[in-house]
Amino acid sequence: MKYLVLFSIIFCNPSSKEIKSFPIQKTDAEWKKVLNEEEFKVLRKKGTERAFTGDLHDKKEKGIYICKACNHKLFSSDTKFDSGTGWPSFFKPIKEENIGKESDFSFGMKRMEVHCANCGGHLGHVFEDGPNPTGLRYCINSVSLKFLTEQK
Numbered sequence: 001m002k003y004l005v006l007f008s009i010i011f012c013n014p015s016s017k018e019i020k021s022f023p024i025q026k027t028d029a030e031w032k033k034v035l036n037e038e039e040f041k042v043l044r045k046k047g048t049e050r051a052f053t054g055d056l057h058d059k060k061e062k063g064i065y066i067c068k069a070c071n072h073k074l075f076s077s078d079t080k081f082d083s084g085t086g087w088p089s090f091f092k093p094i095k096e097e098n099i100g101k102e103s104d105f106s107f108g109m110k111r112m113e114v115h116c117a118n119c120g121g122h123l124g125h126v127f128e129d130g131p132n133p134t135g136l137r138y139c140i141n142s143v144s145l146k147f148l149t150e151q152k
């Protein structure tokens with residue numbers, strides 16, 4: 001009986017199914033050592049930076065955008081466009097498998113959350129009002145990204 005109870009606690013805990021595993025695993029304390037307060041709030045706690053406050057939304061140089069938390073390659077400048085929203089916007093990721101997606105029902109809205117497939121870090125959301133060729137708009141927080149100038 002004791003074992004049955006223990007079993008139920010482990011497998012029937014509703015929060016346990018929300019825990020997804022990613023190749024890179026760190027505790028909050030470990031993340032706080034490598035991320036500043038704003039980066040931690042957005043990447044680890046799914047916060048959103050205020051529009052037009054990030055330093056990448058109007059960046060037009062050629063290069064790639066990598067995850068601020070784990071350096072995973074996420075987006076290329078070739079797919080970046082000016083959405084006028086004040087957040088860096090892309091019509092597709094550098095590789096589909098580098099990004100994870102999950103339904104997000106917070107704030108009474110139905111949105112699709114996007115995160116780094118390597119560390120689970122929150123990046124932003126994807127909307128279906130983007131330009132050709134995909135019709136998608138990946139609306140990403142500047143603080144979740146690090147820009148690398150293209151090597152010639």
Ligand SMILES: [Zn+2]
Pocket residue numbers: 067068069070071072116117118119120121
């Ligand atoms: Zn990452």
